[in-house]
Amino acid sequence: xxxxxxxxxxxxxxxxxxxxxxxxxxxxxxxxxxxxxxxxxxxxxxxxxxxxxxxxxxxxxxxxxxxxxxxxxxxxxxxxxxxxx
Numbered sequence: 001x002x003x004x005x006x007x008x009x010x011x012x013x014x015x016x017x018x019x020x021x022x023x024x025x026x027x028x029x030x031x032x033x034x035x036x037x038x039x040x041x042x043x044x045x046x047x048x049x050x051x052x053x054x055x056x057x058x059x060x061x062x063x064x065x066x067x068x069x070x071x072x073x074x075x076x077x078x079x080x081x082x083x084x085x
Contacts, residue, residue: 001059003081006050010077022074023050026062029069054082 005023012018027047034040039061045052054062059082066078 001054001056001082002051003054003059004051005046008074008077008081010073012073020074020077021050022070022078023047025070026065029065030062033065 005026006021008020008022009017010020023046027043027045030039030043030046034043039058042052042054042058063079063082066075070078
């Protein structure tokens with residue numbers, strides 16, 4: 001699955017859509033909180049490129065990082081983007 005963390009579509013309380021860039025923040029979050037070398041490399045790719053190919057298990061780990069480090073509207077948007085087939 002390919003996702004671009006520089007172009008996450010969020011919806012505000014009035015239903016308006018906007019795009020947010022969470023690539024650097026997400027990359028830093030993973031980088032600072034992981035002890036796993038594979039996740040460390042993924043964090044660097046997200047930070048540098050924004051757009052990455054993810055394996056299903058990587059998508060699940062990212063959902064966990066987003067769940068504990070981002071506001072609800074971003075959580076909803078990322079979970080939706082990671083759930084697309």
